[in-house]
Amino acid sequence: MxxxxxxxxxxxxxxxxxxxxxAYTDGLGRTVAISTPARRIVSxxxxxxxxxxxxxxxxxxxxxxxxxxxxxxxxxLRAVGSGQTLKLETLVALAPDLVLAAQIxxxxxxxxxxHLSLPVFLLSNPVTFDGLFENIRLVGELxxxxxxxxxxxxxxxxxxxxxxxxxxGARSKPRVFYELDATDPTxxxxxxxxxxxxxxxxxxxxxxxxxxxxxxxxRLSAETILKLDPEVIVLGDARHGVTPARVAxxxxxxxxxxxxxxxxxxxxxxxxxRPGPRLVDGLEVLARLIHPSLFEEQGGER
Numbered sequence: 072m073x074x075x076x077x078x079x080x081x082x083x084x085x086x087x088x089x090x091x092x093x094a095y096t097d098g099l100g101r102t103v104a105i106s107t108p109a110r111r112i113v114s115x116x117x118x119x120x121x122x123x124x125x126x127x128x129x130x131x132x133x134x135x136x137x138x139x140x141x142x143x144x145x146x147x148l149r150a151v152g153s154g155q156t157l158k159l160e161t162l163v164a165l166a167p168d169l170v171l172a173a174q175i176x177x178x179x180x181x182x183x184x185x186h187l188s189l190p191v192f193l194l195s196n197p198v199t200f201d202g203l204f205e206n207i208r209l210v211g212e213l214x215x216x217x218x219x220x221x222x223x224x225x226x227x228x229x230x231x232x233x234x235x236x237x238x239x240g241a242r243s244k245p246r247v248f249y250e251l252d253a254t255d256p257t258x259x260x261x262x263x264x265x266x267x268x269x270x271x272x273x274x275x276x277x278x279x280x281x282x283x284x285x286x287x288x289x290r291l292s293a294e295t296i297l298k299l300d301p302e303v304i305v306l307g308d309a310r311h312g313v314t315p316a317r318v319a320x321x322x323x324x325x326x327x328x329x330x331x332x333x334x335x336x337x338x339x340x341x342x343x344x345r346p347g348p349r350l351v352d353g354l355e356v357l358a359r360l361i362h363p364s365l366f367e368e369q370g371g372e373r
Contacts (some may be wrong), residue, residue: 077315095209098174098195099181105192108215109169113151116173119194120145122207123171125223128214134165141341163187169213189352196346199373200231200274203346225349231274232263234358237365238276245361247277248301248329251288251340253306257351258290259308268307275358276365277303289317293323302362304329307344309337312343350358 103177112118113134120139123132129144137153139145149165152158154175162170162184170189172181174196192213197203204224210218242325249268253259262268263284272279280299281289291299304327306313315335324330338360342353359366 093212095192095213098193099178100188101193103192103370105169105213107213109167109310111165111169112140112171112214113165113167114145115142115151115153116175116194116347117170117341118347119173119210121125121206121345121349122210123214125348126214126216128209128216128218128219129209134162134255137346155255159184159187162189171213178263190191196267198265199270200228200350203348203350204228207348223348227348230351231354234354235274238274238358238362241276241362241365244276244278245303246280246319247272247303247361248280248291248296248299249305249343250308250313250318252311253313253318257293259296260288260290262343263289265288265352268283271343271350271357272353272361274354275361277357291334292332293321296321297327300326300328302332302334305334305338305357305360307338307340308334310340313337334360 078112078122091317093107094102096102108131110121110131110132111133113130114123114132115136115138117139120132120135121141123129124142126143131140132145132148134149135145136149137150137156148203148282148305149161149166150158150163157180168190170184170191172191172193174193176193181193194206197206204227207220208217208222249262249272251260251262261281263281263286265287267281271281278302280296281291306317306318315333315337318324318335319330329335338356339353342349342356
């Protein structure tokens with residue numbers, strides 16, 4: 072599909088290269104021809120929105136999904152719904168020359184937007200920092216902000232390397248349990264292999280207790296968690312009212328090392344689940360939680 076904006080929408084290019092057509096492969100394996108830079112972008116995915124604003128393309132974003140709330144400026148943009156509740160009339164009325172979708176959208180949803188003659192490019196979810204950096208560079212190309220994207224990637228890579236250098240000298244890799252959802256506290260959801268959460272835990276100098284599970288987002292029984300005996304518990308579900316005190320009070324959990332040593336930490340799950348620039352913030356926070364003594368002198372890496 073040719074994603075070409077009407078000439079009246081182009082104006083002046085952010086980097087002076089309007090009308091330059093390039094073929095890209097999106098997260099669905101579709102080859103998409105795009106005339107860059109996109110001047111009217113609807114961002115359908117919080118991580119996409121954060122990337123766009125971080126590279127200075129916020130002024131080109133004319134609409135967002137319901138969950139894009141960072142940075143604060145994004146909240147004033149026209150909301151087009153999310154998931155199965157997309158406001159198609161609103162989306163069409165915004166006349167985007169690029170709809171930048173996240174991998175939370177299925178192929179069928181992307182196809183339904185194509186049928187409305189909307190130019191859609193789906194950005195895949197990375198599971199490594201190299202994948203994240205490639206996404207940032209790609210969005211930079213699509214938005215005509217390649218230079219800003221390269222600068223951001225260099226800064227983020229420096230911060231990742233700084234954390235890696237710190238934890239390299241750690242004497243151990245503490246066992247970490249990352250709790251995603253404990254609606255049923257006897258079988259909480261967690262993150263396993265093939266997830267960015269596992270990548271963050273490992274780069275932060277820890278060992279994910281769910282790393283050997285067969286599925287990326289498994290449920291672990293309380294009995295299994297007791298056997299795994301995590302040394303650090305990270306509460307990605309803290310925003311839903313889960314507190315260290317409530318976790319410590321769970322039946323039988325009092326023998327877990329993390330609970331006996333008071334190493335139960337509330338955590339902003341957005342820093343691990345939104346595949347945008349703030350994943351580096353998440354890495355820094357997790358590294359300080361897992362290896363606090365390594366970051367005492369300088370107060371952490373930023």
